[in-house]
Amino acid sequence: MADQLTKRTQDYAQWYNDLVLKADLAEHSDVRGCMVIKPHGYAIWEKMQSALDGMFKATGHVNAYFPLFIPKSYLAKEASHVEGFAKECAVVTHYRLKSDPVHGVIVDPDAKLEEELIIRPTSETIIWNTYRGWIKSYRDLPLLINQWANVVRWEMRTRLFLRTAEFLWQEGHTAHATKQEAEEETRRMLDVYARFAEEWMAIPVIKGVKTASERFAGAEDTYCIEAMMQDGKALQAGTSHFLGQNFAKAFDVMFTNKENKQELVWATSWGVSTRLVGALIMTHSDDNGLVLPPKLAPIQVAIVPIAKNGEQLMAIGEYLEPTIQALRAKGISVKFDNDDQKKPGWKFAEYELKGAPVRIAVGPRDMENGTVEVARRDTLEKQVMQMTDLAEKVEHLLQAIQENLFQKALAMRERFTRAVNSYDEFKTAIEEGGFLLAHWDGTAETETRIKEETKATIRCIPLEGDTTPGACMVTGRPSKQRVVFARAY
Amino acid sequence: MADQLTKRTQDYAQWYNDLVLKADLAEHSDVRGCMVIKPHGYAIWEKMQSALDGMFKATGHVNAYFPLFIPKSYLAKEASHVEGFAKECAVVTHYRLKSDPVHGVIVDPDAKLEEELIIRPTSETIIWNTYRGWIKSYRDLPLLINQWANVVRWEMRTRLFLRTAEFLWQEGHTAHATKQEAEEETRRMLDVYARFAEEWMAIPVIKGVKTASERFAGAEDTYCIEAMMQDGKALQAGTSHFLGQNFAKAFDVMFTNKENKQELVWATSWGVSTRLVGALIMTHSDDNGLVLPPKLAPIQVAIVPIAKNGEQLMAIGEYLEPTIQALRAKGISVKFDNDDQKKPGWKFAEYELKGAPVRIAVGPRDMENGTVEVARRDTLEKQVMQMTDLAEKVEHLLQAIQENLFQKALAMRERFTRAVNSYDEFKTAIEEGGFLLAHWDGTAETETRIKEETKATIRCIPLEGDTTPGACMVTGRPSKQRVVFARAY
Structure with missing residues (x-):
């Protein structure tokens, strides 16, 4: 857990x-x-x-x-392509196994392919041969x-x-x-x-x-x-x-x-x-588990009934049925978790871990009050909601969570993106992580030197944003625009 | 074509x-x-x-x-499983290519796997190892x-x-x-x-x-x-x-x-x-091309405008627009083929070949009359339909085609399914094709003999239908019920 x-x-x-x-x-x-x-x-x-x-x-x-298979000779036809993939190719060389009295099941040496087949690492070659x-x-x-x-x-x-x-x-x-x-x-x-x-x-x-x-x-x-x-x-x-x-x-x-x-x-x-x-x-995601944007969450709304017995469980089911129907009619995936072998607390932790964007809890008190307790996974906030138009409210909440996740990620990226103007500044800054916008002279030599010295690579030459020319932070030679450096996965 | x-x-x-x-x-x-x-x-x-x-x-x-990969030893763990698949296994033995000055790109002999990997022929072994x-x-x-x-x-x-x-x-x-x-x-x-x-x-x-x-x-x-x-x-x-x-x-x-x-x-x-x-x-399918059941046809309704010029084409588009919208609203896939480089006759043959269940043709005369010509692929029948409720009529036609294809296939199967009571009768009948319902003694010997002598296999012991016992057509020994024989793909 x-x-x-x-x-x-x-x-x-x-x-x-x-x-x-x-x-x-x-x-x-x-x-x-x-x-x-x-x-x-x-x-x-x-x-x-x-x-x-x-x-x-x-x-x-x-x-x-x-x-799935690419003949070795096809892969070899485009020189830089094969050079890029040669070191990571799985190669099929035989097409049959046989029983061997001593070694059990072995690869049949008589079933060797004339030309080895590569398991596709990407399909340009087999596709262009077809085209x-x-x-x-x-x-x-x-x-x-x-x-x-x-x-x-x-x-x-x-x-x-x-x-x-x-x-x-x-x-x-x-x-x-x-x-x-x-x-x-x-x-x-x-x-x-x-x-x-x-x-x-x-x-x-x-x-x-x-x-x-x-x-x-x-x-x-x-x-x-x-x-x-x-x-x-x-x-x-x-x-x-x-x-x-x-x-x-x-x-x-x-x-x-x-x-x-x-x-x-x-x-x-x-x-x-x-x-x-x-x-x-x-x-x-966070230290409690998965956080999923609602649009990609397999379960968007998890409902946990808090019931002391089967009768209460049944009543909660009836209480929520119209809301569940209304949510499903909107294309929202709902899991009503009526497994009575598991405690509500266990379920709360489970849906938090698995990243359900919205969790609804309902107990006998809620039914008396005509309410439910709604928890959102992104902020972990809980609120009591009236049953009236609950499906609409949940739908809006899902949209708000989707938007909030994007804004939060954007704010983080902005916080950890900065322009640096000297290589010394760069070396210090890269240790703190994030994206560094710096001038580069456009040569592979400088790029390699930076990579070797700092483990940072040029992620890309951005298509949008500041395109002011400048001087390379390493060599001082002209740079057309700042590029994005970072350590990367 | x-x-x-x-x-x-x-x-x-x-x-x-x-x-x-x-x-x-x-x-x-x-x-x-x-x-x-x-x-x-x-x-x-x-x-x-x-x-x-x-x-x-x-x-x-x-x-x-x-x-995708199954270690050879896994496949070997279930004896009859490996026996069934050994003769058709693609085997990966190496994981790298390299450049060779003489032979070009070769399989790197230093990158040999310790244990060969089989490309899954089916996944029972890797899955049960995971389970x-x-x-x-x-x-x-x-x-x-x-x-x-x-x-x-x-x-x-x-x-x-x-x-x-x-x-x-x-x-x-x-x-x-x-x-x-x-x-x-x-x-x-x-x-x-x-x-x-x-x-x-x-x-x-x-x-x-x-x-x-x-x-x-x-x-x-x-x-x-x-x-x-x-x-x-x-x-x-x-x-x-x-x-x-x-x-x-x-x-x-x-x-x-x-x-x-x-x-x-x-x-x-x-x-x-x-x-x-x-x-x-x-x-x-038939001698004109593909015949697809509407539920599985990528294009369910192909519309071919018959226009002498761009103006007519535009008018036909407008004429049909409400019907196309109504069809799409019902989840029916419609292709309005306004490619003016191709003649209507060519398009008719093309949609026939590709199996569109319904083809609609519209020319200036149809517009004057408030009609369209509708052709169904299964029977090749054409009929003139009024524009009123055209989408509903086409929807019903698609359902009728789906049902007709099933009934036609069922009628054919019934026509070519018959009970045979002696091995001589069987040998003659099997040359005409179809399913033969015959008594069999339940032994592999008799099954093999029939297969070798007639190329017919027991397709299955049916779960439904006549379960009257009888005597094997070959050996005369007791048979629990008739089984289905046929030559097969």
């Missing part, structure tokens, strides 16, 4: 791990680096999927499904396709949700006739991600472009949304890549344009993953 | 393959045995998922996610969990949707305190599948139990739903397994019962896959 959670101030990383386990979100499996997403964690992911899928479809995208057959003419463009899938990147150090060998994600892969259209798509999907983060996850994000060294392997430009966690560290919450014609070149994907000439196709790709569940936890 | 489809009477298998490709449902990928599910095919699967997921949740199940940590007491039971996932079974001969190396599916894995509860769950989910097949897919199914030789590897009993395709062959459309305590034994999953004693847990598992898309196609 919650009282066993490590406090955030004591050990933030341990708090996070405790919380993921105790709130029944996920656990490590016996398979190295892979997690089991438990029902409560998966229910949050389902809500995220549903919202994102709706946003993708509203922007003209359709879903499809491509193979070659689908795209002949400008009439076939744009192709706006998304895939919900599992991918594998063999990570040596893993953390639940944040970094696992296998994870779930969506990957959009679009094909366009012109550079401009592809660039617009890249930015459109970045905006979709930013809107999802802010409106659904209640997480304020900075939209920006990555430096060359932080780009996706095979991209011309990588855009990202960056969020600040409660420990002041940054978390990349989504990326959208302008891939230029790199994959069209590698897989020979040409189209006949309106002038009847052959041209290479332009590409984008974009993705978010179960990592977002980690971001959600680290942004809002 | 449709005129390039092979006719069913000419070559049913070729017709199926043509149709899957031409209706843009799926295609073979370059990766052996793996298919690409194209947007139109995936949209049907999404509709299936959504309906099934709702039915699973309504019966108390929740979703979760378990690792060991989740189940301590009778209070933790039942555990009612479902997973939507991809699985891999290395098949040598593959067919789009029907048999592919990688496929998408759902797998339910439940844990119970008593045998009776587990058996009830097995039957409950069989009923869910049967209801889904009949009410959503419009496919009549026979519910039954498999013979020992056709059981799932590791099950005590395998229940199934069997459907008849238009060529008279059977297709197993879903299975629900009573696993007894086999996996609890293999993975040491015990619980403390109410009497404070340790007991082994009882298990079920059940699944349906993208194979259902194949069943859907083969049950209803």
Whole structure:
């Protein structure tokens, strides 16, 4: 229960791990680096999927499904792509087991694949190999396709949700006739991600472009949304890549344009993953447990009856029935917890730990008074409410909680974001965490030096805000604008 | 287009393959045995998922996610399970690639796994290994969990949707305190599948139990739903397994019962896959293309304006706008196809090929008369309808099409189902296809002999219908009831 959670101030990383386990979100499996997403964690992911899928479809995208396996030679076709992923590829080499009298079940040496198959770490190569057959003419463009899938990147150090060998994600892969259209798509999907983060996850994000060294392997430009966690560290919450014609070149994907000439196709790709569940936890939760924005909470309203016997329990059920019906009619998920094996106090702690945004408690006294006790998870405040229009009041409260979580996260980010003007100031400030806005000369050398000396990376070159030029805090050379530095997950 | 489809009477298998490709449902990928599910095919699967997921949740199940990888030793823990799957396992042996000056990108021999990982062919072993940590007491039971996932079974001969190396599916894995509860769950989910097949897919199914030789590897009993395709062959459309305590034994999953004693847990598992898309196609479609039951059709109503110019097109749009709004308000998906680059005739053929249940055509004459032309895909009949209450009329038509498809499939199944009383009669009848109801002595020997001599298998021992005992058509020995024989996919 919650009282066993490590406090955030004591050990933030341990708090996070405790919380993921105790709130029944996920656990490590016996398979190295892979997690089991438990029902409560998966229910949050389902809500995220549903919202994102709706946003993708509203922007003209359709879903499809491509193979899990990528022939090794495909991955190798785009040079920087394979370089970026080679070190974390799970490789299938055989397709059969057999019984061995001495060793039991063994891999059948006679069933070796001619060409090894890679478990997709991302699907650009297999998809662009497929697109070659689908795209002949400008009439076939744009192709706006998304895939919900599992991918594998063999990570040596893993953390639940944040970094696992296998994870779930969506990957959009679009094909366009012109550079401009592809660039617009890249930015459109970045905006979709930013809107999802802010409106659904209640997480304020900075939209920006990555430096060359932080780009996706095979991209011309990588855009990202960056969020600040409660420990002041940054978390990349989504990326959208302008891939230029790199994959069209590698897989020979040409189209006949309106002038009847052959041209290479332009590409984008974009993705978010179960990592977002980690971001959600680290942004809002507290020492009592999970705090979930109402729009993504599997149970939005938990109702705990306080009854001495079955008769009272029944009466409370009847008392609340119209409210429960009214809430459900509004699409609000309600759990009326009438399990008489568990005490109300235990239930209170449980729903606090699991992050139900609103908890309603009702006892015999409440029924006499025509009231209920309503507790909100974000502020832990309780208030007595009259039964009149209770469903409407709860609906408004859920909206208020959603908004409050965003404002709270925004205020925190603003408190821990500051401009620094010298490298000395930077070195001191970075120890306190948060986002530092500083001038940088645009070179990989300086970026690497800062990273090595301070463990801070350039999270992004922000697309909005102050774009005044200046001088690099390290080298004094010209800088086009301040960039965002932070230590990151 | 449709005129390039092979006719069913000419070559049913070729017709199926043509149709899957031409209706843009799926295609073979370059990766052996793996298919690409194209947007139109995936949209049907999404509709299936959504309906099934709702039915699973309504019966108390929740979703979760378990690792793609299964350590080889886990798979080996349940003897008959590994025996059943060993021959079709994709095996991961390495976790890194590297650059080689001579051979380019190679598998890094230094990155060999200590224990090989199997890509899940099904997840009983990894899940029951996990359940060991989740189940301590009778209070933790039942555990009612479902997973939507991809699985891999290395098949040598593959067919789009029907048999592919990688496929998408759902797998339910439940844990119970008593045998009776587990058996009830097995039957409950069989009923869910049967209801889904009949009410959503419009496919009549026979519910039954498999013979020992056709059981799932590791099950005590395998229940199934069997459907008849238009060529008279059977297709197993879903299975629900009573696993007894086999996996609890293999993975040491015990619980403390109410009497404070340790007991082994009882298990079920059940699944349906993208194979259902194949069943859907083969049950209803015709020589003109796809025929989809309205409840699973991505586009339920396709509207084709017949306009000579932009002005007419605009007028038709305005004419239909209230109807389109009214249809959408009823949750009916409508495509108003105003693409002026394509001719109406081309569009008619296209929507016929892609299986839109209702097509509405409107030209200037219709506007003068206050009518539209409505064509139904199942019967290819056209009728002129007045605009008054058009949305209601179309809604009823969709319901009528759904019902007609079911009745048509049912009539076909009844026509091609018959009781046979001698093995000679059986041998002649099986050449004509269909389901044969015959007496069998209950032995594996006789079952094998029939299979070898006629290529017919026992699809199931039906749970409903005639249970009169008799004498085996082959050996004359006693038979408890007639069983269903057929050649099968």
